Amino acid sequence: MIKYPRMTMTVVNIREEANDIFTIELAFVNSNCDIKYFIAKPGQFIMVQVFGVGEKPFSIFHSVETSLSFTFKRIGSVTEALAKIKPHDLLTIRGPYGTEYTLSHGRNLLIGGGYATPPIRMLAYELKKQGFEEPTIINAARTQEYLLYSQEFNKLTNAYHEATDDGSRAYHGNAVELMRDLLTQEKFDKIYISGPEKMAYFAFLEAEKYGIPCEISLERYMKCGVGICGSCVLDPTGLILCQEGPVLSSETLRNIEDFGKLLRNKTGSIEKI
Template structure:
């Protein structure tokens, strides 16, 4: 059981939780994730760690209400307990001095991007962060991202904040202006797919962080299976980060939609 120390609302459906997990806080690195379960029979939900305070023994998770499990978690409050939090899982982000790096975060994807931005800056990179969301209220962690970025470009679909347009337009404006050595993209699968198509055109190596369905998180069940460069990989043990130019996003999107019907039925039952 892990206690929720604080809960902050970012927007109508996006919350930041600070959770007591001293061992995870000590061991985690950028890129690591945890698997969270709410209730004994709860679904296991992978969430990338957005930050940690080893002195306080806490980790930070940013959660968006999208399905039943994330909604259950978002209904918990400060002082409540999460049934279990397992981690840190996965491989840490490969950080080095690349040169100029563009970090593109879409929606809640900015949360797992934050520790990567911080680590890239600490390694001496010039970091240009592109934060994107449908509207102003969906741009999160801007101040934290600014602290470790040389420049921040905000893109909103409706133009309510920053520039009007898609995340890819923000990335391309940088590429056309200066030499970019590396790109990281984290957000919805469709967003990462289009970021990768763009950077492939310009020959810029791009890492993505995938958030597939997961069950055991140990490479045994196969739920998180994806194809990378024609080979089968497991997001939980081989990832969550991969060379985005090699990921078969179309197959991944199809697998992620496999339980849509069941999810909708469960949600209806939950809200009755």
């Protein structure tokens, strides 16, 4: 019995969302798959393999019965190869792996940063689809060019806010500064975050001041994706992020001393974030 089937999927299209940021849509091809299809939940990730180059984890951007999309930034050899992919090419994936955001009623604040925004976009769609209250959304990036999915977010909620580090559009500042402003004006029951870990960490500290529970998607070096290589283990609890994350609750994060501070590199050596 195979525990985690690998699926060879066909590339339907690839589009450049912003400079060096791409989204690839894949189609399930029944004859090519060990399983027919799956539907991933917001926050989950897949391992994508480019043969001869390598394999990396990517968070899922969109998932329906017939297709699956993921967004990535051109940053290393695997993403360099992915950026050159053409429709009809084949890619092999494993997954979906990991934990998902848990949907809850009330006043939700969603915060996405840079190219880590896809899980937040998927969550916003899921909340709408399942009839939850309209959330408040913060979308933040270095410059306006990197504010992804603005039009979609605008349609998903009337409470959509943008922030750019350089002030090239909307609020001049980072996601945490904008969040701080919003928290002085509004009350929220829950905060969902996906972004660079430093941003997520400071957003978490801010939420803690107000006693608002968070769910945060973390990223770590993941080699196997299935809980055995130990690359993504968080200290001191020994939490295995690829299996018990990537989405973690405030309750869990409070016990993780590494959060926002330390991670393990390719060799397993500890580095500062």
